[in-house]
Amino acid sequence: MAELPDKAEHFIDWYLEAVEVAGLTDKRYPVKGMNVWTPYGFQARRQLDGLLIRGIEASGSRPVEFPTLIPQTEFQKEKEHVKGFDAQVYWVTKGGETDLDIPLVLRPTSETAMYPIFALWIRSHKDLPFNVYQIVNTFRYETKTTRPFFRIREIHFFEEHTCQLTDEAAAARCQENLATFQGIAEALALPYVASRRPDWDKFPGAYYSIALDLPVGGARTLQVGTIHHYRENFSRPYEIRYEDLAGELRYVHQTTFGLSERLLGATVAFHGDRKGVVFPSSIAPYQVVIVPIVSQNSGPISTDAARTLADRLRAAGVRVYVDDSEERPGAKYYLWESRGVPLRLEIGPREAAEGTVTAVNRLGQKQRIGPGKLEDGIRQALVEYDQALAAQARESFQKAFSVAHRLEELQDSTTVRIVSWCGNEACGHQIEQAIDGAVLGTPEGPLPIDPGSPAECIACGKREATRWVLAGRPL
């Protein structure tokens, strides 16, 4: 079997093949952009969902689930929103043989499904803050090339929707979401930047949008999530009001927080290497794979030891798989490396006799564990692996940004760029044209590297009111 394409030179080819080889999805389903989740891929997704659920519930959100179909009449209530999504929605126009009076859209996102009901649920200031989330599939009719996890038509989507008393409370919720995301990103060992999108690129209907982007090589970026402040943009058309202390009816201020299976794609894209996928132990379908090494005259002692150890690890809460297939050990090593398993344990006749294991993590670090206290030693090895992965990620993150001072420099960017900008939209578009990408926006919080004070606008040369913005090429 050949090596994967070069990740730096041919990123997309590398990515597609890494996903393919790892067996995360089956792309042969006969609808473009709708992939089948394999058992292996589904397990990764479920682990990821678990992370999201724990994170968002810790921040005071409760689960709900709204229907998949939205009546056209509800869908069209917020003008900007409709404009933003109209070209991308799937319509259900028939029920059996009957044409529907009111066509239904397959949700591309759930604002318009939820908010008419929020209007019924929310009466009083005592109902606020109101924070709910759901993890459901959404549908967008992508016309461009689709890519597993990145650009698809049926999206496994996480969305939190909240209603707050005031503008400030809504802004505060956005900050809480940022903190929640930081925890999620840490569990995935993914560094990222949060930046406020320029107005021309915010979510349709939003007051502002904070996007979460990862550098994924060269100037390429991948948006893995968004946090939006809607102000009253939706509560007015949907009439979500509460009665305040004085008995006045007021519109709620809303926020949303959206994440998707792109996070899984980002994990693959960011950590993966020439051997394939590299999973952090938090979402690895198998955290440990045990490869018993048998030879003709050693009998079943390696396999027995492997099974016994697997039982003990399972009891200790570790996700473990014993590969006792007929393949040769080397073939198994390559297989499980391509699938991203954090830790491989080899048990041959010698280890079996000693009560030890040889442990090799996905970053290639090798050690002998045992005898005695194998569970602790293996747990520790996983912790060290995650730390090493995070350290490696931080290092490549630092190298993923550089400052540009002139528009001409942007053309052959090999990193995401940091440029000084006056805030003028025309200048913004010049930057986008120069880099053949997008202005990602103004970072929330510190920049990945410190470029000092903003200089004159890279496009028009003005000095006043400039700020640093990130520019890259979104995938």
Place this chain on the structure above:
RNA sequence: GGGUCUGUGGGGUAGCUUGGUCCAUCCUUCGGGGUUCGGGACUCCGAGACGCCAGUUCAAAUCUGGCCAGACCCA
């Protein structure tokens, strides 16, 4: 929206220009047998494809048209 190109077993490909030598090549995959087993094993047997519909022709994977699916470039 405008243009260019592509469609061959489960995956990846050769063949197409110049129709016949193709009941279709090679790698991989899959089922079975044997020898193996500490970094992608070898060997034997077997399975599996010309996107769809028409047309031209003695003869179509190959030429023509339509359709469907997909990719890329430009706005």
